Amino acid sequence: MDRRTFLKAVPAFAVLASVESSFAENAGTTAGTTKDANAVPSPIPLDLKPIVLVKPEKEGGKSVLAALWERKTIRNISDRKLSPQELSNLLWAAFGVNRPNGPFGQGGRTAATASNSQEIDLYVVLPEGIYLYEAAGHRLTPVIAGDYRGTVGRRRGGSMVKAPVILVYVADIAKYSQSRFQEPGLKDAEIQKSYYNIATGLISGNVYLFAASQGLAAWFHNCNKTGLAEALKLRPEQRVLYAQTVGYPA
Numbered sequence: 732m733d734r735r736t737f738l739k740a741v742p743a744f745a746v747l748a749s750v751e752s753s754f755a756e757n758a759g760t761t762a763g764t765t766k767d768a769n770a771v772p773s774p775i776p777l778d779l780k781p782i783v784l785v786k787p788e789k790e791g792g793k794s795v796l797a798a799l800w801e802r803k804t805i806r807n808i809s810d811r812k813l814s815p816q817e818l819s820n821l822l823w824a825a826f827g828v829n830r831p832n833g834p835f836g837q838g839g840r841t842a843a844t845a846s847n848s849q850e851i852d853l854y855v856v857l858p859e860g861i862y863l864y865e866a867a868g869h870r871l872t873p874v875i876a877g878d879y880r881g882t883v884g885r886r887r888g889g890s891m892v893k894a895p896v897i898l899v900y901v902a903d904i905a906k907y908s909q910s911r912f913q914e915p916g917l918k919d920a921e922i923q924k925s926y927y928n929i930a931t932g933l934i935s936g937n938v939y940l941f942a943a944s945q946g947l948a949a950w951f952h953n954c955n956k957t958g959l960a961e962a963l964k965l966r967p968e969q970r971v972l973y974a975q976t977v978g979y980p981a
Contacts, residue, residue, distance in 0.1 A: 779860045779873035785815050787823035787869070792944035802939050805948035807981040810893035817945065818896065819869070821977060824941035825898065826853055826934045828866050835911040840866065842933040845926040846914055850906040851934060854963065856880055856897035856974075861963070874963060883974055885955050894978040898938065899959060902927035905968040927972065935975050948980040 793801065813821065823829075826842050833839025834847040844850055853864040855871055858878050862871035881892040883899065891897060907917040907926075916922035935951045942949035954974035965971070 779876045781873060782862065782871040784819040784822065784869045784871065787820050787827060788816065795940070798940045798944040801943035804950050805980050806890055806950045808890040808894040808948045808950065808976055808978040809981040810895065811979040812895045813978065821896065821938070821941055822853065822855065822864050823869065825938050826851065826866060827869065837911065838867065842930065842937055844930045846910040846912040846917060848906045848910040848917065850903050850927055851930050852901040852903055854899040854901060856883055856899060858895070882958065883954050885953060890950070890981070891976050894976045896977045898975045898977065899954060900931045900934065900972045900974065901965065902970040902972055903968060904970065927970070931972050938975055938977060942977060948978055950976045952976065
């Protein structure tokens, strides 16, 4: 039996366990059908449902000062799942809506962005698939079905394979042109780079502080940019930047 025939015969989760680093080699499952192992998974999975997150909490955890004392990178992360409340709180703390009337007539977020352009999209990698975090509705919209945790990183293995949550930061350059306040830097490609990198840093900083306040582990790292962009069917204006793995310490 040749490799292609073998990959077609095994279940999707077995294919995912055998790949190296390219998302193009993953087999996704849509409507119960196993795809060719060399095909990019469909961005419209029929077997994943949107997740309406529970309301984020306003109280709990350690104080900001206490969390700053505890903030650190922890790379060894267990497979213990986050509760629905913990996942909700995490995503809201990262880049949720914290006020309906923010700068320039649109909602404000927990992290600042240039001209309130909100150009960073959070893709959430869970064991069952990859979702897009929709902050306005505080919900997760399905993008791809299947377990992709082992292929987010540039190297196979490690904590990412079993971690309950991985955040993938994607910049959408098109949102700069949609900003209600058009300052000159929004049109400059080099300045745009500084804007979306700083925005990512602010969001990931929120994640670090939230993790420290809740006794969780967080790890900000590089990722398989090319593979992710292909698998997520990103537009040319979108840029995969970094990833951040979150869970309980191992």
